[in-house]
Amino acid sequence: MEAFFRDGMRFTAVDEGAADVGTIVLLHGFPQRSQSWTDTSRHLVAAGYRVIAADQRGYTPQARPRSRRAYRLNELVADVVALLDTAGVDRAHLVGHDWGGGVAWMFAAARPDRLHSLTVVSAPHPRAVVRAMLTSRQLVQAWHVGFFQLPWLPEAAIRWRGGRIAVALLKRSGLSEQMAREYTDRLLGDPGCLAAALRWYRAMPLDMAAGLKTGAITVPTTYVWSTDDIAIGRRAAELTSRWVTGRFDFKVLEGVSHWIPEQAPETLAALILDRARSVR
Template sequence: MESFSRNGMRFDVSDEGPVGAETVVLLHGFPQSARSWIGVSRPLLAAGYRVIAPDQRGYSPQARPRSRRAYRLDELVADVVALIDAAGAERVHLVGHDWGGGVAWMFAAMRPDRLHTLTAVSAPHPRAVVKAMLTGRQAWQAWHVGFFQLPWLPEAAIRSRDGRLAVAMLERSGLDAETARAYVDRLSTDPGRLAAALRWYRAMPLDTCVGLGTGAVTVPTTYVWSTDDIAIGRRAAELTGRWVTGPFDFKVLDGVSHWIPEQAPDELARYILERIRSVAPTT
């Protein structure tokens, strides 16, 4: 499968591994793409799983609605349902990083009937984030969320000085220089990609599903957090388990930044496989 469609939009997809095998779906975050999962995919494929990674709404050129309301979480969850249907899978193992993790949490709360397991990476449960914002430093650490909701200024900042400011900020957050430059160049040169990616943030004030609207998760879940994540503090990470009623593991990667799929792909793949194998036989 190279693509799937929903409501007149076409989403680009990386689909590898044997059709009919248990399926792992990988959801990227900002400002990434399906390619951010390459290092994680290899061990999953070697273990015999089918691995599907879409370029999500706004990142696929033919799936870029202009309205910010189109980027609410219920729409993003519905995109994943359409992907799973197109893949011919009844249930999948869902993995999400950053914004993809936010979608994965909401998907697990809304559609547990379509999941075997959940592995959330970096992004805590939304209600844990809200709690940490009220009682800790999380609001300060997530300053970029408010900044990205401003009109035109984020686009100007990311494009300024040929993207050097944005590259420097990504490097400061722990991403390597080559990958940071590739992400910024694609945002700047792919028409409409930057504005569409920022609509994920700009839709947040319109989204009744954010924060306290996210329910508890009943499926077997692993949450992976890293100590050098400048955007997600320890308190939000440690609170996450309160909103998982199914089997739950909290994994901590010491000395790793927010960019876990790029920086620690083998360790992340190991945690994903541990979660998968806790509920299903090895394929």
């Protein structure tokens, strides 16, 4: 499967391996694309899994609606349903990083019938984030979320001098120079991509009530957090277990930044496989 369709939109995807033991679906975050999973996916395919890494809405030209309402969580969840249906997969092991993790939490709450297991990387459960904002420095750490709500200014800042500020901030958060430049160039070089990627953040106020009502997660779940993540504090990470009633593992990667799929792909793949194998 090279693509899947929903509501007239075409989403690209990387589909590798044979489903000898199951299917793993990988959801990327901001400002990544499906290629951020390349190194992790290699280990999963070698273990006998079919691995599908999708380019989510906004990150591919033929699935780039202009309304921020089109980026609400219910729409993002429906995209994953369309992916599974097109791939002919009844139930999968779902993995999400960053914004992909936010979609994964909501998908697991809304459609547990389509999942064998859940692995979320970096992004805590939405209700854990809200609680942490009231009891820790989480609100300060997530300053960029508020900044991205502003009109035109975030786009101007990211575009300034060919993305110089964006590259510097991504490097400060833990990405290599090469990856920071590659992600920035993709955002700026693909017309409409930057604005679409920011619509994920600008739809957040529309989803506040839905996030606060996110139900308990009943499927077997692993949550992976890293100590050098400058955007997600320990408080939000540790609170996540309160909203998981299924089997739950909390894994902490010492000395790893927010960019776990890029920085620790082998370790992450091992954790994903441990979770997937636990529900055979």
